[in-house]
Amino acid sequence: MSEVGSAAPRAHRAAKRRVISGKRYLEHKKFIHRINRRLKAKNEPRAKGRYPVGKTKVKEEVTKKRFPRSFTTQQGKSKLRLRKTKCFSDHKRRIRPGFVPGTVLILLAGPHKGKRVVFLKALRSGLLLVTGPFKYNGVPLRRINQRYAIATQTRIDLSGIEIPKRVTDEYFKRVDLKEDRRSVDKLLTDEVKKYSVSEERKEDQKVVDSQVSAAMKKHPDSKLLHAYLRSLFSLGKRDYPHRMIF
Numbered sequence: 001m002s003e004v005g006s007a008a009p010r011a012h013r014a015a016k017r018r019v020i021s022g023k024r025y026l027e028h029k030k031f032i033h034r035i036n037r038r039l040k041a042k043n044e045p046r047a048k049g050r051y052p053v054g055k056t057k058v059k060e061e062v063t064k065k066r067f068p069r070s071f072t073t074q075q076g077k078s079k080l081r082l083r084k085t086k087c088f089s090d091h092k093r094r095i096r097p098g099f100v101p102g103t104v105l106i107l108l109a110g111p112h113k114g115k116r117v118v119f120l121k122a123l124r125s126g127l128l129l130v131t132g133p134f135k136y137n138g139v140p141l142r143r144i145n146q147r148y149a150i151a152t153q154t155r156i157d158l159s160g161i162e163i164p165k166r167v168t169d170e171y172f173k174r175v176d177l178k179e180d181r182r183s184v185d186k187l188l189t190d191e192v193k194k195y196s197v198s199e200e201r202k203e204d205q206k207v208v209d210s211q212v213s214a215a216m217k218k219h220p221d222s223k224l225l226h227a228y229l230r231s232l233f234s235l236g237k238r239d240y241p242h243r244m245i246f
Helices: 002-019 022-027 029-041 184-188 199-217 222-230
Strands: 048-053 058-063 103-107 116-122 128-131 142-144 149-155
Touching: 103 128, 116 199, 116 222, 128 199, 199 222
Parallel strands: none
Antiparallel strands: 048 058, 103 116, 103 149, 116 128, 128 142
């Protein structure tokens, strides 16, 4: 009777263990400790084993790992980096072959859309430096994206022009007009700072525009060129841009 009585609780425990979910059973610390103790009690050295490693398949000593004390059952999604990413400053700048210094461009977006401007040079960021000149169409020295410009066949010879060295991407950096209004005096004042063109920008505009205007006078169709830069580009009835030659 003693043997039957001792066997019944064992069967009951085994049945109960099968009912419990595998996750709860595996996460139990005692179970993990028992597995590690069995690995340690083996006669063969637990820490080392000889397995074929690498392309040569030479048998080397590789350490065996114990069962971990804690095991994560659910892992979050991880992003796979399928390609190496480069910083924006390391990107290659590809300027379209139609954009040559001295080319007249048509702007397609922005406050000056529809106007014709003169392309001066490509900056380090890949943006195009253009000017109106200002007295013809009111376009100052500014940067534009080549996606929003159409290159025409009209070109001006700007071989002898010199652009100031300070006209770079940092030159066009937006001025922060926000003030720290934590003090009481600044909170009570209603004055709001407005952007005003600096003297150095006005000076650079005059220097560049004077050189571009001098180059325009040397053009064989100089009179037509002045009117061409003053006019706006527009599409009329039955004007198809994909059929046009600019």
